[in-house]
Amino acid sequence: MHNVQNILRFLFVCVGTCMLYIDAKEAVLTKEPARPNIVFILTDDQDTILGGLTPMTKVKKYLQDEGTLFTNMFTTTPICCPSRTSILTGRYQHNHDTLNNSISGNCSSKLWQQAGEKATIGTYVQSLKYHTFFAGKYLNQYGKKQVGGPEHVPPGWDKWLGLVGNSRYYNYTLSYDGKAVKHGDDYHKDYLTDLIANRSVKFIKERSQDVHKEPFFMMISTPAPHSPWNAAPQYNSSYVNNTAPKTGSYNKRGKDQHWLMRQTNIPMKPNSTQMADDAFRKRWRTLLSVDDLVEKVVMTLDSTKILDNTYIIYSSDNGYHLGQFGLPMDKRQLYEFDIRVPLIVRGPGVAKNVTRPEPVLNIDLAPTIIDIANGSSGNFPLTMDGRSIRPLFQAKSSKNAADTWRKDFLVEYQGEGFAVSKFCPQLGFGVSQCFPDCVCEDAYNNTYSCVRTLDPGSPDKNIMYCEFVDSETFVEVYNLTSDPNQLTNIKDTCDPQLLVRMNTRLIELGFCNGASCRSSGRYSKNEPVHLTKEDIKRIKEISFHHSKKNEINLDFI
Incomplete structure (x- = not known):
């Protein structure tokens, strides 16, 4: 009888131990997954109509082949500062009131700092306990003396490397968390696209060692392919035989257009065509360094074993033209060449090597990023004018989302x-x-x-x-x-x-x-x-x- 009791006690202990082990194993298996990291790479003046993605073989390999390309991505205002303000706030120009690239036009003005700047991607994502990082061009008038200088650090950014003023590659000033640092013309130390890439790599490595495992959001904003188009030395001889694309509207006059289009020279004068060809070559050369940046960021995410839990979003602020309707070079116009921009997304659950035709906008970027940071719950600030495109790039929900997507903008x-x-x-x-x-x-x-x-x-x-x-x-x-x-x-x-x-x-x-x-x-x-x-x-x-x-x-x- 005594032996039977001992045997029963032994079996009871074994069963209890097994149950504890099973419960523990189930707890591990059902543990809530780590919140994803988000990397947003924003270029300056990168078009799609003129082949802006063509030279970017690494972007194709690491982002497009591994993610979703949106073939109908538009900016709602085709000029730098208003578009960037829309990207940051998720709002149309008539709601954020940044009219142009000047301080008097509300570009990084005191009014902006007191209102819109307090409700951006950075502030919202930071409030969701993300560690935030910004590097590169912010707004065209950022850091000017009249608006607080480089000492002003916009709210929402734990790490800030903001370019003072408009895009440059050499001889610029950066605000390092509010401290102004001047850079010169030494390629190895100062070339801005590479500097941004190296700082981004350093940040990723540091965050991968974070014992608290707080997720991060990075906004990497390159100067390329904006003028003055200083290429890295190794790319200075690239594309020597390329010329500006002869699209259907190149060097042609449209029928019954606004007076600004009627004042162009058709045919264009040699000086204008040469200038457009030269700009085209230089723009592509600067993009090769952005291509390198993308590779460095992806490879670092991979080597630190966090790539599979990181969304990467790639886009631009506006398109560009070079000779279309006789306009030598710029943006600002209502035509497709100026309002179409690239958009590529890769990350957890994103359909791979897929293209999507739905019209998506720069005002959708902030809602999308905040939605992801909110656990892909569909929640973002309802004061924003855009909407989250997450349902379009996630394979499981894309069909239903497409049926109810916008048809105009x-x-x-x-x-x-x-x-x-x-x-x-x-x-x-x-x-x-x-x-x-x-x-x-x-x-x-x-x-x-x-x-x-x-x-x-x-x-x-x-x-x-x-x-x-x-x-x-x-x-x-x-x-x-x-x-x-x-x-x-x-x-x-x-x-x-x-x-x-x-x-x-x-x-x-x-x-x-x-x-x-x-x-x-x-x-x-x-x-x-x-x-x-x-x-x-x-x-x-x-x-x-x-x-x-x-x-x-x-x-x-």
Whole structure:
């Protein structure tokens, strides 16, 4: 009997021990996965229409082949500071009020610092207990004396390496956590793209050793391929035989376009074509260093064994043109070459070597990053105008997301001009960005708002409708299915119902804020449109609003 009791006790202990082991094993197996890291790489002026991704073989290998490429990614304002402000805040220009690249236009101004800068990707992600890092170009006027100098460190960033002013490769100043450090022209110590790459690698290695395993968010913002286009020495002889792409609108005049397009030289003068060719070669050369940066970042994430738990997002602030419609070089215009930018995403659960056709925007980047940092819960600040694209690049949810995705969006720009151009005084008041051949890239009345419709499943929903604030009250309309190069303005030949429908949608988007920017609109279906008295009243209000805004803008241009 005594032996039986001992045997039973032994069996009881064994069973209990086994149960504890099983519970412990299950606890390990069901342990909540570590929150993902997020790396956001932002280039400056990288297009897609002119082949901006073509030289980037490492981006293709490490990001595109391992992730999802969005073929219809757009900026909502095709100029540096307003677009970057949209990227940081997830808001359209009319809601963040950064009008241009000047301090008076609210680029990194005191007003921005007191308002919008307190509600950016950095501040939101940091509040979610992410360790944050920024390196490179921030906003064009950052660090200037009038707005606090390099001592000002924007909220939301635990580690800050902000470039003072606009893109440069040598002879610049960086703010190292609020301390100004001047750099010279020694390639090995100062070349900015490489310096950013090396600092990013150092940060990743340090964070991989963090005993607390706090996830990190990095925003890596390169100067390339923005001018002055200083290539790394090893790439100075690359692409010597390449010339600016002869796209469908290269060195051609469109039919019935805004006056700024009508003042170009067609055919372009040799000086302008040579300048465009030279710029094209130099831009690609600078991108080769960005390609190296991407490889260094990916390889470091891999060697520290955190690559599989890291999202990498790659994009740019705006596109570019080189000879399209006779414009020598710049951005700012409403056409596809200036508003299309790259977007590639790789990371946990992201479909590999896949392309997505849905229209996605720069204002979607902040909601997407915050959504990921929030545990991919779909939650982001509802004051943002964009939406999270996470459901599109995650293989399990992409089909349902595509069915309900946006079919149109807003593009808006506030033109810049000066009293008299020093290069072209004969053109009179209000132009800017003028080249030696007296072709001006901008003017104060190059101010426009557009609705761009795009439904990959419906070729008839591929329209660009734009209204200018000028003495002509000019309208441009393009059917991009039949006219992808935007050569023929169809405002006088298209169905009047289309004009009414697009005008009404422009009013809705022009006034939208937060959730209303994500709604489909009153006339999203193809039923006949009949304007009410209230519609007519609102059209007059929006026209008056734009006119008054233009008058105010003239005071500080």
